[in-house]
Amino acid sequence: MLQLKDVRKSFSEPGGGVLPILDVPEFELGAGEQMVLVGRSGSGKTTLLHIIAGISRADSGQVIINGLDICPMPEAGRDMFRAQHMGYVFQTFNLLPAFTALENVLLGMTFGRMRTDRQRAHSLLDRVGLSHRLNHKPSELSVGEQQRVSVARALSNRPKLLLADEPTANVDPGNQQQIVDLIRETCREEGVSLLMVTHADDVAEQFDRVDHLNELNRQSQAHSDPKKKSP
Amino acid sequence: MNLFKIAWRSVQQRRLSSALTGLSMALGVALVVIVLVILNTVEDTFRKNSGSWDMILGAKGSKLQVVLNTVYHLSTPVENVPYSFYKEWETKFQSPIFVSQLGNVAVIPVCMGDSYQGHRVVATIPRMFQVPYAGNLEYEFAAGRAFKDIPGNNEAVAGSVAAHKLGLKVNDKIRPAHGISDETDLKDHDAFTVVGVLAPTGTPNDRAIFINMESFYLQEGHALSEELANQRAQQNGQSRSQDDNKEPTNEDQSQDSGDQGGGNQDAGEQATASNRHWNVRPVAFTENTLQEQEDGQSHAGHGQAEALPEELREVTAILIRFDPEQTALSSMYSMKMVKDINKGNVAQAVLPLKEITDLFNTFIGPLKGLLMFLAVLIVVVAGIGIMVGIYNTMNDRRRDIAVMRALGAGQVTVMAVILFESLILAVGGGLFGFLLGHVAVGIVSSSISGTTGVEIPMWFLTWQEMVLLPGLVILAALAGFWPALSAYRTDVSKSLTATP
Numbered sequence: 001m002l003q004l005k006d007v008r009k010s011f012s013e014p015g016g017g018v019l020p021i022l023d024v025p026e027f028e029l030g031a032g033e034q035m036v037l038v039g040r041s042g043s044g045k046t047t048l049l050h051i052i053a054g055i056s057r058a059d060s061g062q063v064i065i066n067g068l069d070i071c072p073m074p075e076a077g078r079d080m081f082r083a084q085h086m087g088y089v090f091q092t093f094n095l096l097p098a099f100t101a102l103e104n105v106l107l108g109m110t111f112g113r114m115r116t117d118r119q120r121a122h123s124l125l126d127r128v129g130l131s132h133r134l135n136h137k138p139s140e141l142s143v144g145e146q147q148r149v150s151v152a153r154a155l156s157n158r159p160k161l162l163l164a165d166e167p168t169a170n171v172d173p174g175n176q177q178q179i180v181d182l183i184r185e186t187c188r189e190e191g192v193s194l195l196m197v198t199h200a201d202d203v204a205e206q207f208d209r210v211d212h213l214n215e216l217n218r219q220s221q222a223h224s225d226p227k228k229k230s231p
Numbered sequence: 232m233n234l235f236k237i238a239w240r241s242v243q244q245r246r247l248s249s250a251l252t253g254l255s256m257a258l259g260v261a262l263v264v265i266v267l268v269i270l271n272t273v274e275d276t277f278r279k280n281s282g283s284w285d286m287i288l289g290a291k292g293s294k295l296q297v298v299l300n301t302v303y304h305l306s307t308p309v310e311n312v313p314y315s316f317y318k319e320w321e322t323k324f325q326s327p328i329f330v331s332q333l334g335n336v337a338v339i340p341v342c343m344g345d346s347y348q349g350h351r352v353v354a355t356i357p358r359m360f361q362v363p364y365a366g367n368l369e370y371e372f373a374a375g376r377a378f379k380d381i382p383g384n385n386e387a388v389a390g391s392v393a394a395h396k397l398g399l400k401v402n403d404k405i406r407p408a409h410g411i412s413d414e415t416d417l418k419d420h421d422a423f424t425v426v427g428v429l430a431p432t433g434t435p436n437d438r439a440i441f442i443n444m445e446s447f448y449l450q451e452g453h454a455l456s457e458e459l460a461n462q463r464a465q466q467n468g469q470s471r472s473q474d475d476n477k478e479p480t481n482e483d484q485s486q487d488s489g490d491q492g493g494g495n496q497d498a499g500e501q502a503t504a505s506n507r508h509w510n511v512r513p514v515a516f517t518e519n520t521l522q523e524q525e526d527g528q529s530h531a532g533h534g535q536a537e538a539l540p541e542e543l544r545e546v547t548a549i550l551i552r553f554d555p556e557q558t559a560l561s562s563m564y565s566m567k568m569v570k571d572i573n574k575g576n577v578a579q580a581v582l583p584l585k586e587i588t589d590l591f592n593t594f595i596g597p598l599k600g601l602l603m604f605l606a607v608l609i610v611v612v613a614g615i616g617i618m619v620g621i622y623n624t625m626n627d628r629r630r631d632i633a634v635m636r637a638l639g640a641g642q643v644t645v646m647a648v649i650l651f652e653s654l655i656l657a658v659g660g661g662l663f664g665f666l667l668g669h670v671a672v673g674i675v676s677s678s679i680s681g682t683t684g685v686e687i688p689m690w691f692l693t694w695q696e697m698v699l700l701p702g703l704v705i706l707a708a709l710a711g712f713w714p715a716l717s718a719y720r721t722d723v724s725k726s727l728t729a730t731p
Contacts, residue, residue, distance in 0.1 A: 046728055047724075050723075050724045050727075053637065055636070055637060055723050055724050055727070056723075056724045075641075075642065076641045076642065076643070079636065079639055079640065079641040079642075079644075080639065080641065082637070082638075082639045083638065083639020083640070084639070086639075088637050088638070090634075090637075090727070094630065094634040094637075094727070096240075096631050096634060096635070097244065097631075098240040098241055098243060098244035098631075099240055103232060103240070106232045107232060107237075107635070107638060108638055109232075110232045110233075110237075110638075110640075111635070111638055111639035111640040111641070111644060112639050116232055153638070157639070
């Protein structure tokens with residue numbers, strides 16, 4: 001489903017130098033597989049997710065999704081590919097404040113040249129337990145409810161790959177497990193591959209596969225504390 | 232969900248600033264609409280009506296005043312010209328040689344200076360209603376008929392607006408007053424019977440009331456005294472004798488004009504000029520008419536009275552319309568007429584179309600241009616307001632744009648959303664301004680009608696207004712382009728990771 005080969009990314013520094021962030025020689029995620037990627041802050045987890053999603057372009061290497069390398073694609077092509085094949089759950093939910101819960105979910109189907117399926121949006125919101133909050137705006141929802149809407153939105157376009165960037169980081173402890181269960185169950189039901197980035201050990205412990213970015217990333221190995229986190 | 236709805240939600244999200252930005256656009260467009268509608272309607276109406284008559288023969292003085300007074304029923308009445316002068320031209324144009332050369336020329340005398348409840352009363356002959364107006368339109372009667380020109384029958388025809396405002400119907404009686412101002416002590420004449428109501432013409436004649444000239448002369452103060460008539464006859468005779476014997480020099484012309492101007496000044500305020508035009512007369516009535524007067528009754532609608540002798544008559548102006556089928560010869564002859572008549576002291580020949588064209592080219596045209604420039608400037612400033620308004624929100628919205636991008640929206644898509652937003656504010660505000668402008672026109676139209684005689688319907692549309700919509704779309708595109716470009720260039724990764 002997802003393959004990374006020699007993916008490298010660096011950023012320009014204000015002084016004119018170059019700061020290498022990522023150097024991932026190899027990474028794979030199977031179809032329908034669920035895994036967690038852990039790593040310390042600033043290790044490049046979000047950058048890696050952005051590269052996989054096509055939001056950022058890798059300096060070099062290949063990001064192969066469903067057999068297609070998205071790196072050579074122009075930005076518009078990557079946008080369309082993302083709209084049609086990927087879902088993204090953000091740490092800060094990132095619901096659009098002007099839209100209702102239902103409209104936020106519909107928005108996830110809008111940009112991929114696919115038919116806006118209101119029935120699916122209703123069904124997803126029902127699945128995340130928010131069928132009674134369809135017309136509520138984000139400001140009228142609790143934090144946990146907002147993240148559940150965000151999960152429904154990420155799945156609205158029937159993605160093959162769901163990227164979740166610390167989805168429980170801003171959710172109160174009572175709701176954290178619900179969110180994780182929800183993401184995992186819906187991904188399982190829809191046959192979606194899941195790559196979740198998290199800091200939370202208790203979350204990581206629930207997954208069969210836990211990768212450490214420090215181990216994947218040659219840059220981390222070169223600059224960071226060699227201490228590894230156990231699953 | 233379409234892009235327009237996404238843009239609309241964004242406009243809704245910032246209700247107050249969106250409303251204020253849209254309102255500024257609405258005010259600008261309303262101003263454009265008001266300027267366009269009012270000035271275009273006034274100009275069109277003036278030009279159209281000036282084409283009703285090819286030439287006006289009136290007293291020496293301001294040419295524009297002659298036109299405004301006789302055609303538009305505005306301004307104060309001008310001096311009079313001798314009745315014999317009218318007969319002279321009427322006879323001339325009816326002579327076989329003139330008819331063979333110039334065809335059927337309409338020569339219509341008008342006597343002005345009376346009013347009825349704020350509406351000008353114009354004394355004329357029935358033929359006036361047979362002369363096409365505003366090009367080639369025919370007068371039609373909504374009710375009744377034209378008056379008959381019988382002395383003492385006291386018949387009147389009301390223009391459509393006058394009839395509507397005064398509630399006049401056929402067989403109603405009106406008592407015109409001497410003078411045109413709003414003075415309450417105007418002296419009423421005898422009663423006239425309304426025998427016809429004109430269908431709307433869209434001309435100042437709609438506001439006027441027409442009475443038959445023969446009856447007009449029989450009203451008090453509408454005839455020259457014997458003494459004054461002799462004096463005028465002598466002056467005219469001398470003047471004609473001089474005109475016949477020598478070509479007037481420039482000095483003579485200026486002296487003549489000066490005398491005329493001096494005459495005006497001596498006569499005092501223009502508002503009272505009409506009271507002086509028609510001098511106290513000894514009118515010879517028939518026995519029946521005198522009896523009615525003694526009984527305190529009007530002679531309206533009754534038998535024929537004795538006509539006022541021609542030597543005791545004057546007319547305010549003579550309206551001339553040449554035969555439209557003889558345009559080449561007519562225009563040549565009209566040039567000769569203007570030259571010949573203006574040489575003399577009796578009257579002046581005025582070309583209404585030229586006077587109105589000069590008026591608009593000299594005063595109204597530049598004024599219209601200036602007002603349009605200011606109005607368009609306000610719309611452009613409102614457009615800049617939209618641009619600044621949207622651009623200022625871009626920092627707050629960068630994250631929302633980044634989220635849309637992360638959901639798969641392309642750069643062009645987010646750019647389109649911002650352009651739609653600009654379009655909603657510009658076109659929405661513009662459409663509101665369009666309505667606002669026309670409602671404002673409806674509110675001020677009665678005041679304009681009272682001042683200029685031009686009726687402006689609230690929903691009168693000018694062709695320039697049709698340009699407004701595409702103009703606003705272009706303005707919206709220009710106004711939205713800069714913020715849209717900013718959205719296009721949004722660094723998605725950076726915006727998503729920025730602290731909210």
